[in-house]
Amino acid sequence: MIEPDIIKDAEIEVLLKDIADVYDYDFTQYSKASLKRRLNRICIIDKFTSFAELRYRLINDASYLQRFIEEITVNVTEMFRDPLFYKALRTDILPSLGTYPFIRIWIAGCSTGEEAYSIAILLKEIGLYNQALIYATDINPGVLEKAAKGIFAAGPMRQYAENYILSGGSKDLSVYYISQYDHVRFHSDLKSKIIFSTHNLVSDASFNEFQLILCRNVLIYFDKDLQNRVFKLFDDSLQPLGYLALGAKETIRFSHLEHKYRQWNGEKIWKKISWES
Amino acid sequence: MAANKQTEILLIGGSAGSISVLLKMLPDLRRDLSFPVVIVLHRKAGNESGLELLLNTHSNLPIMEAYDKINIRPGTVYLAPADYHLLFEDKEQIGLDFSEKVNYSRPSIDVAFQSAARVFKANTAALLLSGANNDGLKGMECIAQYGGMLLLQDPATAEVAFMPKQVLFRMNVQQILQPENMARFMNQLNGN
Numbered sequence: 001m002i003e004p005d006i007i008k009d010a011e012i013e014v015l016l017k018d019i020a021d022v023y024d025y026d027f028t029q030y031s032k033a034s035l036k037r038r039l040n041r042i043c044i045i046d047k048f049t050s051f052a053e054l055r056y057r058l059i060n061d062a063s064y065l066q067r068f069i070e071e072i073t074v075n076v077t078e079m080f081r082d083p084l085f086y087k088a089l090r091t092d093i094l095p096s097l098g099t100y101p102f103i104r105i106w107i108a109g110c111s112t113g114e115e116a117y118s119i120a121i122l123l124k125e126i127g128l129y130n131q132a133l134i135y136a137t138d139i140n141p142g143v144l145e146k147a148a149k150g151i152f153a154a155g156p157m158r159q160y161a162e163n164y165i166l167s168g169g170s171k172d173l174s175v176y177y178i179s180q181y182d183h184v185r186f187h188s189d190l191k192s193k194i195i196f197s198t199h200n201l202v203s204d205a206s207f208n209e210f211q212l213i214l215c216r217n218v219l220i221y222f223d224k225d226l227q228n229r230v231f232k233l234f235d236d237s238l239q240p241l242g243y244l245a246l247g248a249k250e251t252i253r254f255s256h257l258e259h260k261y262r263q264w265n266g267e268k269i270w271k272k273i274s275w276e277s
Numbered sequence: 278m279a280a281n282k283q284t285e286i287l288l289i290g291g292s293a294g295s296i297s298v299l300l301k302m303l304p305d306l307r308r309d310l311s312f313p314v315v316i317v318l319h320r321k322a323g324n325e326s327g328l329e330l331l332l333n334t335h336s337n338l339p340i341m342e343a344y345d346k347i348n349i350r351p352g353t354v355y356l357a358p359a360d361y362h363l364l365f366e367d368k369e370q371i372g373l374d375f376s377e378k379v380n381y382s383r384p385s386i387d388v389a390f391q392s393a394a395r396v397f398k399a400n401t402a403a404l405l406l407s408g409a410n411n412d413g414l415k416g417m418e419c420i421a422q423y424g425g426m427l428l429l430q431d432p433a434t435a436e437v438a439f440m441p442k443q444v445l446f447r448m449n450v451q452q453i454l455q456p457e458n459m460a461r462f463m464n465q466l467n468g469n
């Protein structure tokens with residue numbers, strides 16, 4: 001789309017301030033480049049012809065806020081994305097957690113749940129599912145509703161099945177779901193140990209202690225200051241010797257956590273090795 | 278073109294058939310290039326470091342794959358990572374985005390070029406190489422709207438001429454370049 005930008009940079013600041021004032025959502029420290037694309041997109045989809053129109057609607061119609069959040073957050077996700085990452089979880093990281101009587105895992109920014117179901121499958125296959133609990137959270141209640149249903153489009157399943165094999169899986173991914181027309185429904189025992197809940201990384205506090213936190217492809221939407229604040233939240237929520245896993249192009253290098261964590265074998269997984277604050 | 282224009286970023290976009298062009302151009306770029314170079318190529322997700330390594334062995338300048346919020350520097354070549362869109366937060370910083378594919382592509386050349394145009398405005402220079410896909414066209418149009426510089430691989434030299442030909446049909450480019458002349462042209466964009 002080369003429609004001239006509907007919203008100018010200065011107007012974005014104004015809009016985000018408004019939203020933070022009127023509602024409990026603070027997007028002022030989101031990465032501007034992505035946010036700008038999403039704002040232009042929502043103006044086109046919802047046919048706002050000016051910034052003023054979008055602003056008026058947002059301030060005066062609380063029911064529009066949810067749609068706004070759904071559209072400006074990016075919820076693209078996949079099962080077993082980056083198969084080698086999942087392989088590391090399967091062969092090393094998760095088994096090392098097996099000595100804990102109770103394994104708590106937090107998937108922050110889980111979107112529609114593909115990651116959570118992937119982790120559940122790994123835990124089943126290495127025999128740790130029954131002693132584990134997965135907290136899968138997101139800012140967007142809409143995606144969590146979908147995640148809790150466990151119903152996904154059939155189209156990408158072939159790709160997911162390939163990823164699953166590359167991650168060290170030895171079954172056919174289809175043993176975990178039943179196909180129904182153009183979608184598949186994952187067996188409900190896979191989600192018996194997953195708790196889906198809203199949690200806003202910007203404003204909500206730590207709510208438990210975990211041995212493993214996954215937050216992949218969420219921090220790319222935050223500026224550096226906010227990233228550091230969220231790293232602190234993760235640090236406060238991780239047990240000593242726990243693991244923090246990030247997306248393929250994200251890093252804790254150059255962050256305040258750098259010296260307290262050790263990277264695991266070149267993967268985007270870091271182990272908490274120091275717990276003085 | 279206006280004399281006060283000064284190239285602040287060089288973008289290179291390409292898909293099928295463009296790697297051999299890069300291997301021709303990269304060795305002859307001057308080391309003191311006064312702007313960063315950002316390359317957006319269509320490629321398969323997965324085997325990322327292979328390309329970085331290949332280009333590095335044929336380059337006079339350091340080449341690295343961009344990661345999230347990396348600070349970009351003059352005289353360095355950045356490669357868009359597979360499976361992410363590349364955006365510019367400002368003139369110094371790249372951001373990555375895992376949103377929907379555009380033109381069946383992620384990274385999309387259009388997305389990166391449009392983002393650059395909004396940040397660098399008339400000081401953007403963009404070179405579109407060989408390719409079989411429409412991705413890149415809208416990005417070039419956007420750069421033209423902001424008064425940036427459009428450069429194009431000579432379709433006659435392109436392994437797949439579709440992409441450069443589409444550009445030629447629709448817009449006026451400043452320069453049509455053969456692979457062996459590209460580095461020389463880029464070098465004289467230098468502000469030093």
Ligand SMILES: C[S@@+](CC[C@H](N)C(=O)[O-])C[C@H]1O[C@@H](n2cnc3c(N)ncnc32)[C@H](O)[C@@H]1O
Nearest residue numbers: 073075077109111138139140200201202216217
């Ligand atoms: C691109 S998806 C990543 C999904 C998955 N983790 C993956 O890597 O495939 C980004 C997710 O982050 C969520 N998100 C954005 N801002 C958030 C916030 N402040 N708190 C929690 N989640 C957030 C979005 O709603 C979206 O579902």
